[in-house]
Amino acid sequence: MSADTKTIAFVVFPGLTPLDLVGPLQVLGMLEYLRPEEYRVAVVAERIEAYETDAVLKIVPSHTFADVPAPDVVVVPGGATPAFRAMTDETLLGYLREASAHAEITASVCSGSLLLGAAGLMKGRRATTHWTAFELLPEFGIIPVRQRWVEDGPMLTAAGVSAGIDMGLHLVSRLAGDEIARMAQFGTEYDPEPPLGPLDWSSAPREFFAPAAVSWVTDGLAERPELRDRLVAWL
Amino acid sequence: MSADTKTIAFVVFPGLTPLDLVGPLQVLGMLEYLRPEEYRVAVVAERIEAYETDAVLKIVPSHTFADVPAPDVVVVPGGATPAFRAMTDETLLGYLREASAHAEITASVCSGSLLLGAAGLMKGRRATTHWTAFELLPEFGIIPVRQRWVEDGPMLTAAGVSAGIDMGLHLVSRLAGDEIARMAQFGTEYDPEPPLGPLDWSSAPREFFAPAAVSWVTDGLAERPELRDRLVAWL
Numbered sequence: 001m002s003a004d005t006k007t008i009a010f011v012v013f014p015g016l017t018p019l020d021l022v023g024p025l026q027v028l029g030m031l032e033y034l035r036p037e038e039y040r041v042a043v044v045a046e047r048i049e050a051y052e053t054d055a056v057l058k059i060v061p062s063h064t065f066a067d068v069p070a071p072d073v074v075v076v077p078g079g080a081t082p083a084f085r086a087m088t089d090e091t092l093l094g095y096l097r098e099a100s101a102h103a104e105i106t107a108s109v110c111s112g113s114l115l116l117g118a119a120g121l122m123k124g125r126r127a128t129t130h131w132t133a134f135e136l137l138p139e140f141g142i143i144p145v146r147q148r149w150v151e152d153g154p155m156l157t158a159a160g161v162s163a164g165i166d167m168g169l170h171l172v173s174r175l176a177g178d179e180i181a182r183m184a185q186f187g188t189e190y191d192p193e194p195p196l197g198p199l200d201w202s203s204a205p206r207e208f209f210a211p212a213a214v215s216w217v218t219d220g221l222a223e224r225p226e227l228r229d230r231l232v233a234w235l
Numbered sequence: 236m237s238a239d240t241k242t243i244a245f246v247v248f249p250g251l252t253p254l255d256l257v258g259p260l261q262v263l264g265m266l267e268y269l270r271p272e273e274y275r276v277a278v279v280a281e282r283i284e285a286y287e288t289d290a291v292l293k294i295v296p297s298h299t300f301a302d303v304p305a306p307d308v309v310v311v312p313g314g315a316t317p318a319f320r321a322m323t324d325e326t327l328l329g330y331l332r333e334a335s336a337h338a339e340i341t342a343s344v345c346s347g348s349l350l351l352g353a354a355g356l357m358k359g360r361r362a363t364t365h366w367t368a369f370e371l372l373p374e375f376g377i378i379p380v381r382q383r384w385v386e387d388g389p390m391l392t393a394a395g396v397s398a399g400i401d402m403g404l405h406l407v408s409r410l411a412g413d414e415i416a417r418m419a420q421f422g423t424e425y426d427p428e429p430p431l432g433p434l435d436w437s438s439a440p441r442e443f444f445a446p447a448a449v450s451w452v453t454d455g456l457a458e459r460p461e462l463r464d465r466l467v468a469w470l
Binding site for chain 2: 010012017018019021022023025026029041042043050054055056057058059060061062110130131148159160161162163165166169170173178181182183185186187188189190191192193194195196198199204205208209
């Protein structure tokens with residue numbers, strides 16, 4: 001690692017969706033493997049301890065926020081209820097503001113874009129999020145764009161959960177070029193073949209997920225009733 | 236959770252590739268979310284402690300091998316050097332044998348199929364693995380099949396890393412039907428859009444990865460020179 005090594009920081013908060021984090025982490029980890037002098041990856045949180053996720057495993061970050069105050073790239077995963085709860089975590093929001101102010105690229109996966117919105121970083125930006133939370137984007141001054149990933153200046157947001165892999169590969173292309181991105185794609189053998197084919201959005205189970213989205217907001221923001229009510233009004 | 240609840244156990248060993256684990260875990264976690272009375276997911280390891288991965292984060296399992304001796308489904312992730320080192324871990328191999336003997340389905344991602352092979356569970360089975368390790372399959376009596384995932388009786392193996400997501404969705408279909416698998420696909424918003432398109436296998440960087448595969452075997456099996464030499468001979 002040289003003095004010019006760029007740091008890519010993945011942000012951890014309690015209860016996050018681990019695939020939001022691990023998808024792009026594995027892809028950007030290939031960038032670090034292929035170009036170790038130029039890039040290093042860190043997983044950052046308030047403390048180095050085991051954090052719950054919305055799966056049964058816990059994850060332990062590699063660094064604290066204080067260790068990595070000025071990353072070159074910051075990537076924010078999302079979650080369900082815990083992502084809305086995280087909107088009340090001033091330490092986390094403060095880190096997102098500080099890191100993003102320095103970073104060349106601020107990226108998110110899933111409801112991570114809403115977290116960046118809650119930190120005040122998305123006003124007037126084009127962005128996306130998980131499809132079930134898409135209607136919430138305007139509350140944070142975001143111009144909603146329905147794409148797998150959306151780029152607007154330094155802000156790079158991905159759709160839900162698995163979209164972080166596509167976004168991560170795009171990010172590798174942007175940082176290091178298509179040839180390295182292709183190597184990262186071969187390394188992770190990302191040659192998708194969904195058994196039931198691509199999603200048919202005309203048959204999306206909106207009725208099933210709509211009440212879930214309301215409960216994520218309501219439960220996550222119980223202590224912030226004003227924001228809770230403004231968000232629920234969009235759903 | 237009722238007495239009839241089926242347990243899906245994801246196996247952790249030191250140094251695994253986290254996307255191998257977290258891809259199918261997130262998908263099968265949707266099955267647990269949608270059918271909580273029928274399925275529960277566990278992440279199992281020898282001990283409940285923080286395990287290194289080949290990314291910078293560590294993961295903490297939810298249960299020990301002793302807690303979940305007889306899962307209904309067992310899923311084994313892979314890795315690079317650490318997956319070969321794991322072939323010398325008799326506690327792990329013993330758990331794989333015991334769990335697989337009881338399980339309705341034994342699944343793997345990436346080099347996880349080689350680990351199942353090292354446990355003696357794959358003789359005469361059709362299976363796949365990460366493309367860089369594909370030539371090693373016959374050493375374990377496996378009939379190599381180049382597909383995204385391969386089913387042979389109770390054995391269900393996936394290709395490299397991200398293939399675990401596709402295999403996981405197929406596994407949900409097999410357990411609970413296509414309708415639930417489609418819900419899991421919507422929940423994880425798995426509608427892949429690789430920025431550079433599908434992999435072009437005619438231009439696979441074989442020259443780059445071939446020495447890496449040799450080093451994974453050589454480093455991982457330093458203490459088992461006979462198996463090391465037999466495997467290297469295939470590469």
